[in-house]
Each structure stands twice: as structure tokens, then as C-alpha cells.
Amino acid sequence: MKSTIKDVAQEAGVSVATVSLVVHDNDRISSDTKKKVHRAIKLLNYHPSRSARGLVSKKTGNIGFILTDDHFLRTEPFYTRIFLGTEFQARTNEYYILLTTIASDYKKEDPLPRFILEQNVDGIIIAGKVPCDLVENLKEYNLPLVFVDFLPFKGQYPTIQIDNLKGGYIATEHLINYGHRNIGFIAGDIKHPSIYERFQGYKNALEEIGIRTNDKFYVIDEDYPARANGYEAASKLYKRNRNITAIFAANDALAIGAMQFYKDNDIKIPDDISIIGFDDVEVDLLIDPSLSTIHVPKIELGAEAMQLMLNILKNNSTTAKKILVPVELIVRKSTKKI
Amino acid sequence: MKSTIKDVAQEAGVSVATVSLVVHDNDRISSDTKKKVHRAIKLLNYHPSRSARGLVSKKTGNIGFILTDDHFLRTEPFYTRIFLGTEFQARTNEYYILLTTIASDYKKEDPLPRFILEQNVDGIIIAGKVPCDLVENLKEYNLPLVFVDFLPFKGQYPTIQIDNLKGGYIATEHLINYGHRNIGFIAGDIKHPSIYERFQGYKNALEEIGIRTNDKFYVIDEDYPARANGYEAASKLYKRNRNITAIFAANDALAIGAMQFYKDNDIKIPDDISIIGFDDVEVDLLIDPSLSTIHVPKIELGAEAMQLMLNILKNNSTTAKKILVPVELIVRKSTKKI
DNA sequence: TTATTTTAGTAAAACGTTTAACCTGGGGCC
DNA sequence: GGCCCCAGGTTAAACGTTTTACTAAAATAA
CATH class of the missing domain: 1.10.260.40 (lambda repressor-like DNA-binding domains)
Incomplete structure (x- = not known):
């Protein structure tokens, strides 16, 4: 046998x-x-035999994939698709992915994922925002790290990122091109680097045509980027400012929540208000009206991360490369010319 | 270190x-x-060290998770959620999951997943329908197998399954309770055992109140259970039979496709036609009107499968247990009393 | 007291690879 | 002819565990 x-x-x-x-x-x-x-x-x-090989060569043929548990359980298949891309790229290169989650409030004294302690991975891909303490704890194992859709504030690391700045810019530009001038912005955690960049893109586009925004135009203190928060944010914004004719939501879940608010208050989309999201998660086509958004190639994002890891592993290089993957404007039915 | x-x-x-x-x-x-x-x-x-341990004990601490690539890439997070459940249960029991896909037209002469050839797993969980040839090829490695949401026609295997028969029954019963008598059924691959069972549940419920159906009431020859096919199936059914006041779709994707057809043809849901799906995938709440459906606890399904695997591994028992997980009727806005 | 059993631990082989160091038998060169 | 080199291997140690067989000491029985 x-x-x-x-x-x-x-x-x-x-x-x-x-x-x-x-x-x-x-x-x-x-x-x-x-x-x-x-x-x-x-x-x-x-x-x-993998085991025998691993024992002597110190190479396991496994790559760890870490994300926080709330990202893991998010209903929109965002990080799941990134994982898929990683897994696929790994498989075609004879690697396995070991996926694990960590608590989103991971602390210095918490244990690291088991595959690290057991020396069961050759490198680690980290998806989405994770606590600094994790990165700190990881350091002493000096395994190759690759980040996707996140980069820790301190330290130099290779990373694959969405071109959030550009995305924020073209989303806003699209609304501007459609004749909107009073454009609102809603976001969850603005401290999340990706979200902050989208916000910057939004501001850049507006400033370019001489519009200065202020906090009458945005709600950026929602604590979580989910639909309920989108609903809430839209509601707050509506109370603050009735002149807004278009909304740029920092992600689709928020956009969908906002849409629900407008529906409930008999404000027609896109006739009374245009709305554009960000991410292009699978459901955007299903909602009514279908959501204009910025497409993020999630599978590619994951595949790129794995490819970068493979290169690092092969060349033993640790260049802190930063790769930006381009996004794309998808115009559907939720935005309209005025 | x-x-x-x-x-x-x-x-x-x-x-x-x-x-x-x-x-x-x-x-x-x-x-x-x-x-x-x-x-x-x-x-x-x-x-x-895992490797050293594995080398001598022949136990890797890994469990393989296999599904076909089209299941893997399905946009609804159905099998992904099952995987999540499996992974979670594995982690809390100090196991790792190695996920891989196989071609949906896997043939006897095709190679098995690498983790099997390399003896890198202690057992295998198979999710969804897979070709018989795969199961055949797997035999000679006599690794413990557990199936989720599928059971091969020949052979005795432990399996975790959705209570499809009951689900089909209560979905139909719900429509009957709402006063419907002309109830249609649409499905993708009726040869898929799960789908066939749902169909049986539908027939049982109708026969119980003395209604015999015939093929004017169902379209079961769509080759794929996706939205486009739901649209197509609804269209076919509409041509065949105008008396239908309610539809039971074998899964949510089909239901959503069918809804689109009715919208396009100015048939109001739920006023003109009620529609109920099956699976309760994440998007059902978002569509308008929200979809009544049969809830399937996907994460639990995966977790149960892993638990069964753990028991088998621990007791070295190979009882071909069959566990049915219960489903639940979720009434939303797409069904209505007449 | 001596013989036997039990307890608590150890020595060493084995698992299946990789790899550094070592061979061996020509062929080329002077 | 003697020497060196090289191509094409082989030997054996090492990797970090588990586990079988063994042993020394202590406890018990006779």
C-alpha cells in the first residue's frame, strides 16, 4: 500500500x-x-511523507492563514473569498493552507495559534485588521509574514492591498459626474486604515472640484460596518443634513443598511438619493435597486498574497513589497444622474 | 527558541x-x-513537533475536507459555512482542516488529493455530492470517511444530513396552510439525493390532503441550481400552467431567480404568487420581498460532521451512523395567505 | 530473611526523509 | 605510468518523537 x-x-x-x-x-x-x-x-x-520530510528539512509545506473571528463570521463572503484565492494558489503550488482565527481583542498574553507553536507552518498570511499584539508576538518566531487588506502601523511588511484611495476617489467622481454636489459619506471604524483611505479618496475627489466637506456630510463613528449600522448612519445623516443627494458608503453592507432606511422613509433610490457602496460582495445584484459599487477582486487578492509568500519562500527575500490591486467602478441601478 | x-x-x-x-x-x-x-x-x-509525532505515530492531526470545485465557487456561502463549522470544531479539538477541491467530473484515473497520497490526513470529510469514482478510489486508503449533505449510493458510510424530506414537507405544508392548492415545484438536478428528498416531502404533503401532482406542476430538469435556472424554470412553468399560486423552490438561488422572472412579468409577490425557498442562505433577508424559506443550520452541519469524525477516530469505530439535522420553517414576506 | 511482585522510570529502536561527507572507477594530463 | 579530477553515486547521521522492552528500587509475601 x-x-x-x-x-x-x-x-x-x-x-x-x-x-x-x-x-x-x-x-x-x-x-x-x-x-x-x-x-x-x-x-x-x-x-x-510530509512528516518525515518536515522533520528533517524544517519545511512543512503549510501556510497559516489568520484572521479575526468576527471577520471570519461576517455574513458577506469577503474574507472567505480571499481565503479561497489563497487556497487555490497554494494548492497549485503544492502547499496547504491552515486556517485559524484569533479573537479580535487578542492580547499579548494570549496564546498564539497552535500551528505556530508546533512549528507547523512555513509562513503566515494575515487577512484583515488584526491586533498589534498578535504581530508583536509573532515576531520572535520570525516566520515570513504577508498581510492582505491590512498593514500594521509599525514595522515593514510585505502586503497586498486594495487601492482604497483610488476606489474612494472614483466612487465619488462617479457621483460628481452624475451631477451630485452634496455627497455624504458613511463608514464604520474610520480608524481602520482601509476605511480611512477610502475616506481620503472621497475628500480628494471633492476638493479637486473645490468642495470642502465637513461633518455635516459624514457619519464615521459607527462601530461596526454592518447593515444595522448603515441604517443608523443614514438616519443620523438625514437628521443633520437634508441637502444630500448622494451617499458613498465605505462598504456594501453599510450601503444596503442605508438603502433600507431610505425605503422605510419613503425616499426613493435612485430618484431622491443616489447611493454607491464598496467591495462588490455577492449580494449586490440581488438587492433592489441593484447597488452601484466599487468592485474588489477578492479571489485575486488572496491569490496574490499567496504568490507573494511563495516568492519570499523561494528567494528567502524579505522585501517589504507593497502591492496594490486595482479596483473598478461598477455602475448599477442605485446611482442616477441629476 | x-x-x-x-x-x-x-x-x-x-x-x-x-x-x-x-x-x-x-x-x-x-x-x-x-x-x-x-x-x-x-x-x-x-x-x-507535529512532524516528528506524525512520523512515528502515523497520526497527522489533520482532517481532509473535500468538495467539488463548483460547490466551492458557488456564490452563496453554503458549503463555505459548513466548512467554517468543521474548522471550528476541529480547532477546539486540536485538529487542522486541510481543504481541497476536486473536479466535479472526477474520473477513476484522476489523481487523488495530494493530502491523501502523502498520508497527510487521519480522516476525510466529504461535503456535498461528489462523483462515485472518487469514493471508489478513496477506498483502498481506508481512511475514515464522513459525508455531509450527501451519501453515496453504494456502500455504508457515516453521514450528516439535512432532514430534506421533512423540510420539503413543512415548506409545502406552510403553503397549504396559507390556502394554496396549486403548488409548483422547481429544482435543479433532481438526481441529487437531497433534492429528490425535498421533492418527496413536497409530494407527501400534497398527497396527504389528497392532491396528486403531475409534471404540469414541476420543472425538475434544470441542470444547475443557480439563479438563472430559477428564472428559466419559472418561465417554463408559467407557460405550462397558469393556475399555480405558490412555488416551492428546491433552494434559495432558484427561488430568487424565479422571483426575478415574476417581477419582470409584472406578477406580484406575494400577492399574485407565493414563493418559498430552501437553505436560508445569507442573502434571503436582503431581497425584496424577503424570502420565506427552510432554514438549514450550516455551521452546525459542519461541526456535527467533525464531531462524528472525532468519535470515529477516538473509538476506532466505523459505525455507519446517519445523523439527520433538523430544519426550520422561516416565514418572511414572500408567502401570503389567500 | 529471601523471593516475588509492583512501581517508576530509562535505553534504544523505529518512523521516512535529507544531506554532508565519503567513496570508486575511469579518463585526461604531464 | 603516476597523479589528479570528476561524474555518479553511496553511507550514515540527523531530525524529534513514540513505544517496547528492560531495570533498579521499593513493597509485599512467604
């Missing part, structure tokens, strides 16, 4: 060392011998 | 064998010695 390197060696009439060298395509072995060995490998359906 | 069993042995002044026995809480070791060793373990932050 399960054949070992010894069986192969015997079958091919060579030493186990030779088999190992053949498996790693070492050029010290003649092509004749290689052929012989390969035949034996095929015949016996030999596959090297 | 990374301390080994030797370091611990030295620190505690015992042999490595003793440390190993302490780690496994063997009662041949006195509690005094255990204390000493535990102190050393804490002090050195010792965690046994």
Missing part, C-alpha cells in the same frame, strides 16, 4: 539517497538512473 | 521517554515527576 523511499530504492536498485536526489531533481544523478527511479516511483505510487 | 523534548528532559532532569509519557498523561509516572516535567514544559514553552 503506502510505499516508502526504501521500497523505491529497492525496486530501482539504487540507494535511498539516490531516490531522494532524483525526487529533488539533483543534477548529480545521470538521466539513466533518473529514468529508472521515476519508473519505480510510478510503479509503486510513491509519495514522500 | 524552539525547544525540543530533549531540552525539557534535561531541564526536568528526566529522560525524554518520561517527558513523552507525561505529555500523554501516562499513569506510570508519579505525580511528583509530572509536576517537575510540566514546570519545565511551561518554562521552555515546549510544544511537540
Whole structure:
């Protein structure tokens, strides 16, 4: 059944060392011998044992994937799709992904994920915002780290990020092009770097045409970027400012919540108010009217992260590369010219 | 940094064998010695190496999770949620999940997932319908298998399943209770066992009140359970039969597609036609009107599967247990009394 | 007291690889 | 012919555990 390197060696009439060298395509072995060995490998359906390999080479062939539990449980498949991309890219490169979550209030004294303690990963991909303490604790294991959709404030790390600034800009620009001038902005945690960048993009676009905004135009103190908060934010904004004709929501969930508020208050979308989101999660097409948004290529984001990890692993380089993946304006039915 | 069993042995002044026995809480070791060793373990932050362990014990601490690639890429987070449940349950029991997909047209001669060939898993959880050939090929590795939301036609296997029959029944019953008598049914692949059971539940409920259905009442030859097919199915059904006042769709995606068809043809939901889905995927609340459906506890489904796997692994039992998880009627706005 | 059993622990082999160091038998060069 | 080199391997140690068989000391029985 399960054949070992010894069986192969015997079958091919060579030493186990030779088999190992053949498996790693070492050029010290003649092509004749290689052929012989390969035949034996095929015949016996030999596959090297991960454990044995890992034990001696210190390489596990696993990559850890960490995100906080609230990101993990989010109903919109955002980080899940990133994970999918990572997993796919890993698989085609003969790696496995070990996924785990950590508490979103992870503290210095909390234990690290088990796969780190057990030396069971060759590198770690971190998706979304995670507590600094985690990154701190990770340091002493000096495993290669790659961040996706987040970059810790201190320290230099390779990262794959959404072009949030551009996204915020083109979302706002789209509204401007549609004739809107009183454009509101709603967000959850503005301290989240990605969200802050989207906000900057929004401000940049407006300033470019000479509009200065103030807090009558935005609600950025919602504590969570979910639908209920979008509803609440829209409500607050409505009380503060009745002149707004368009809303840029920092993500789709907020946008959808806001839409619900307008529906409940008989404000027509997009006739009375235009609304644009950010992320392009799977559901945007389903809601009525369908939501204009900024498309984020989530699977690619994950795949890129894994690719970056592979490069680091291969070259042993630790360049703190920052890769920005482009976003795209998707115009649907929730925005309208005035 | 990374301390080994030797370091611990030295620190505690015992042999490595003793440390190993302490780690496994063997009662041949006195509690005094255990204390000493535990102190050393804490002090050195010792965690046994997975690889070394796996090499000798033949246990990897990994569980494989297999699904077909089209299930994996489905936009509704159905199997993803099942995976989440599995992963969570695995983690709290010190296991890792290795996820992989296979082609939905997997053939006998195709290679098995790498983690099987490399002996890198202790058991396998299979989610959703997979080709028989895969199951056949898996046999010779005789790893424990657990199926979720599917059971191969031949062979006896432990499985966690949705109570589809009951679900189909209560969905239909709900429509009957609302006064409907001409109730349609639409489905994708009726050969999928789960779908077939839902269909049976539908028929049972109707027969119980003396209604015999015929193919003027259902479209069950759509090849895929996606929204576009729901649209198409509703269209076909509309052409065949104008008396229908309610539809039971075999899953939510089909239901949503059907709703789109009715909207496009100015048929009001739920005034002109009631519609109920199955699965309760995350988006059901967002669509307008919100979709009545049968709730399937997806995370629990995955967690149960892992739990079953853990029991099998612990007891070395291979009882082909079948666990049915209950479903629940969720009444929202898409169904109405007539 | 001596023989036997029990307790508490240890020594060492084994698991399946990788890899550094070591061989060996020609061929080329002077 | 003697020497060195090189191509093409092989030997054996090492990786960090688990586990079987063994042992020394203590407890018990005769």
C-alpha cells in the first residue's frame, strides 16, 4: 500500500539517497538512473511523507492563514473569498493552507495559534485588521509574514492591498459626474486604515472640484460596518443634513443598511438619493435597486498574497513589497444622474 | 527558541521517554515527576513537533475536507459555512482542516488529493455530492470517511444530513396552510439525493390532503441550481400552467431567480404568487420581498460532521451512523395567505 | 530473611526523509 | 605510468518523537 523511499530504492536498485536526489531533481544523478527511479516511483505510487520530510528539512509545506473571528463570521463572503484565492494558489503550488482565527481583542498574553507553536507552518498570511499584539508576538518566531487588506502601523511588511484611495476617489467622481454636489459619506471604524483611505479618496475627489466637506456630510463613528449600522448612519445623516443627494458608503453592507432606511422613509433610490457602496460582495445584484459599487477582486487578492509568500519562500527575500490591486467602478441601478 | 523534548528532559532532569509519557498523561509516572516535567514544559514553552509525532505515530492531526470545485465557487456561502463549522470544531479539538477541491467530473484515473497520497490526513470529510469514482478510489486508503449533505449510493458510510424530506414537507405544508392548492415545484438536478428528498416531502404533503401532482406542476430538469435556472424554470412553468399560486423552490438561488422572472412579468409577490425557498442562505433577508424559506443550520452541519469524525477516530469505530439535522420553517414576506 | 511482585522510570529502536561527507572507477594530463 | 579530477553515486547521521522492552528500587509475601 503506502510505499516508502526504501521500497523505491529497492525496486530501482539504487540507494535511498539516490531516490531522494532524483525526487529533488539533483543534477548529480545521470538521466539513466533518473529514468529508472521515476519508473519505480510510478510503479509503486510513491509519495514522500510530509512528516518525515518536515522533520528533517524544517519545511512543512503549510501556510497559516489568520484572521479575526468576527471577520471570519461576517455574513458577506469577503474574507472567505480571499481565503479561497489563497487556497487555490497554494494548492497549485503544492502547499496547504491552515486556517485559524484569533479573537479580535487578542492580547499579548494570549496564546498564539497552535500551528505556530508546533512549528507547523512555513509562513503566515494575515487577512484583515488584526491586533498589534498578535504581530508583536509573532515576531520572535520570525516566520515570513504577508498581510492582505491590512498593514500594521509599525514595522515593514510585505502586503497586498486594495487601492482604497483610488476606489474612494472614483466612487465619488462617479457621483460628481452624475451631477451630485452634496455627497455624504458613511463608514464604520474610520480608524481602520482601509476605511480611512477610502475616506481620503472621497475628500480628494471633492476638493479637486473645490468642495470642502465637513461633518455635516459624514457619519464615521459607527462601530461596526454592518447593515444595522448603515441604517443608523443614514438616519443620523438625514437628521443633520437634508441637502444630500448622494451617499458613498465605505462598504456594501453599510450601503444596503442605508438603502433600507431610505425605503422605510419613503425616499426613493435612485430618484431622491443616489447611493454607491464598496467591495462588490455577492449580494449586490440581488438587492433592489441593484447597488452601484466599487468592485474588489477578492479571489485575486488572496491569490496574490499567496504568490507573494511563495516568492519570499523561494528567494528567502524579505522585501517589504507593497502591492496594490486595482479596483473598478461598477455602475448599477442605485446611482442616477441629476 | 524552539525547544525540543530533549531540552525539557534535561531541564526536568528526566529522560525524554518520561517527558513523552507525561505529555500523554501516562499513569506510570508519579505525580511528583509530572509536576517537575510540566514546570519545565511551561518554562521552555515546549510544544511537540507535529512532524516528528506524525512520523512515528502515523497520526497527522489533520482532517481532509473535500468538495467539488463548483460547490466551492458557488456564490452563496453554503458549503463555505459548513466548512467554517468543521474548522471550528476541529480547532477546539486540536485538529487542522486541510481543504481541497476536486473536479466535479472526477474520473477513476484522476489523481487523488495530494493530502491523501502523502498520508497527510487521519480522516476525510466529504461535503456535498461528489462523483462515485472518487469514493471508489478513496477506498483502498481506508481512511475514515464522513459525508455531509450527501451519501453515496453504494456502500455504508457515516453521514450528516439535512432532514430534506421533512423540510420539503413543512415548506409545502406552510403553503397549504396559507390556502394554496396549486403548488409548483422547481429544482435543479433532481438526481441529487437531497433534492429528490425535498421533492418527496413536497409530494407527501400534497398527497396527504389528497392532491396528486403531475409534471404540469414541476420543472425538475434544470441542470444547475443557480439563479438563472430559477428564472428559466419559472418561465417554463408559467407557460405550462397558469393556475399555480405558490412555488416551492428546491433552494434559495432558484427561488430568487424565479422571483426575478415574476417581477419582470409584472406578477406580484406575494400577492399574485407565493414563493418559498430552501437553505436560508445569507442573502434571503436582503431581497425584496424577503424570502420565506427552510432554514438549514450550516455551521452546525459542519461541526456535527467533525464531531462524528472525532468519535470515529477516538473509538476506532466505523459505525455507519446517519445523523439527520433538523430544519426550520422561516416565514418572511414572500408567502401570503389567500 | 529471601523471593516475588509492583512501581517508576530509562535505553534504544523505529518512523521516512535529507544531506554532508565519503567513496570508486575511469579518463585526461604531464 | 603516476597523479589528479570528476561524474555518479553511496553511507550514515540527523531530525524529534513514540513505544517496547528492560531495570533498579521499593513493597509485599512467604
